[in-house]
Amino acid sequence: MYITDLYSISPQKTFDNSIFEGEVEAFFGNKYYAIEPNYAELIPKGLLRRMGKAVRLGIGAGMPLIKKQNDIDGIILGTASGGLDDCIKFLNQIVEYDEGTLTPTNFVQSTPNSIAGHLALMSKNSGYNNTHMGMGLAFESAILDAFLLFEEGEVSKLLIGNVEETSEHNHNIDTFAGYFKDTEITSTDLLNSNSKGSVRGEGSALFIVSKNKENAICELADVHQFTYPKDKDIEKRAIEFLEKNKLAPNDIDGLILGFSGDNRYDFWYNDLMNSFPEANVYTYKNLVGEYATASGFATWLGAQILNEKNIPNEAIYKKTNKSPKSILIYNNYLGAQHGFILMKGI
């Protein structure tokens, strides 16, 4: 399938592309919050006030794309936790009012599908509509779903993407689970921190994908996933994935790796990087933080690299003399869930 348009809201200024003009934000601490656009033209005020952040990030990235081409055949999103903050807000109401009379707004927005539902509602789109929430592979599964749908031959254009929000509540829970660093550091030191835990990021990256090459900015060629691998031979798996796509390792001239500064899991990326010595290597979690569907941002970055945008130095981990035509994205979430995404230039 081919990407014909894209939009990202992230902790960097991606919504207006000023990240390519040298404006790179640095962060201190364990939370990298998204820099959000002014939604006023997009979302009526009353509606915006009631909207949870996850829904807002999804609408904010999706509606500008839909407005440009409102002939999409369906919407497929990946979000690990959707509007989890709405869940907790509703739960807090339950406890604080001892199960009294409650307003349903938070409850209705608490299910992960409410983002894709809102997008369908706002664009009056009765097409295929699905939401994947399998944690670190939710975005990869959304891509897979789109491939399956295109192969059936009934649709030609889809809106796909990822959305993830940060809230105090989910940060508290995940802190107990040991996801974050014990000490606060700056984002410029994140990847070299060599300690356990990472930082939390958030954002949305949405894409118009088409079955046809017309107006394409790049190709989203294939996706692959595996969970709890018994062996740690990431090179073997990458080569198998490439072989399936009739590519040899030296055909890959760009790697986008999910280094998160968590020394429990970063060895996976190092291992893969060493298997592709000639490839340019890019990182992104030092720009947008770690979250379950961060590979959505990696895909957005991949499309920009393939279109020779002025990629900030902070995202370039290793530069070689090759100019990227074929990019392999590899991400793992907490060492448990692993995904490959293959992208090609036009």
Added chain:
Amino acid sequence: MKKVFVTGMGVISAIGNNTAENLDHLRSGKTGIGPAKYVKSNYGQSHPFAEVKLSTDELKSQLNLKTTYGLTRTDYIAFTALKEAIAHSNITPEQVSSEQTAFISASTIGGMCNADELYEDANLISSGSEFVESYTGSTHTLKIAKEYELSGIVDVINTACSSSANTIMLGAKLIKSGRATRAIVGGTDSIGKFSINGFNSLQIMSDTPCAPFDANRKGLNLGEGAAYLILESEDIVGDKETYAEILGYGNSNDAFHPSSLSEDAVGVVECISRALKSAQINPSEVDYINTHGTATGNNDMTELTGINKVFNGFPPFNSTKSYTGHTLGAAGAIEAVYSILSINNNELFPSLNCNTPIEPFNEFPIKEHKKAEIKTVLSNSFGFGGNCSSLIIRGTECEKVAMVECNNEKKHD
């Protein structure tokens, strides 16, 4: 495109801890809805619920899992149905953990059934409970993946109350496309304060046993349960027993309102029509409809409107939620299992509590248990966010006859 067969099923709900017990209740018209025993909520006594009739400890003790750390009621219910499905399909542990086996599951409440722990963890009142990695609707899937050492595609779908219908659709698609030869699909949910207060805040939770398709229906009852189906490609099914074929599916969005369906049933008509088209059958070939039938004012009226638009009348239909309550993320899978039971036994189960049909349709759901030739079933599932899904499930009797004839012809050649 490969054909997709159901070779195993497992179900646990308010009407039984396995498929046989569920079938007994459906045949005898015995509901599982009643006073709650395990629900911890102020509404526990004022409203009926459809609880699984085992305590969380009893569920746990029947399973013999490698690890139980951080497992919730939702997880134990899932493991119970999954264990039955795997045994029923007679697949080996190696086959379950093969990279060719996909696992697609769903849960809307997930570990939020442990509402008190979640409240304390999220608001830093606790020092971190054992459930911090158990709350979202996808955590049960990772726990299952670890226990069964799954290595293929592992995915979790959320389309609210139609979630597990979409797991069946996606599993079938993965097999048809050749990306997997086997898919384990379904969903799980349990009852908690969160869902109780949610549906109550929307004023659609009935204080009496639900009455789908009755003019005086007062809303839904919450239920809990899980169901898993083993789907296998025609390439690997061999001479194994098959229980049904997943013939078609349709997915749409009503695009009308965050928590209710449009009067003209746009999404309902679309998903049924797409399912019929993907199955390549005419509406007249549908022998029975297992409806979404939640017994809310909005759902039942819209669903009848949609069915009438597509079928220009009404094939026999029922709502098995009058037995199980609304099991949310598990409903689509549980109802797919019941649909297959109707096909395999050539019988229709009575829909309970409808005394006065809805105007202007004036149609009663199936009133009594009866024998009937059931080859093809439509199963509907709808959810918040406008998500609508329909499945077309067909018996494999005719399929088998055709395959034998085909093989005989080959022999003659």
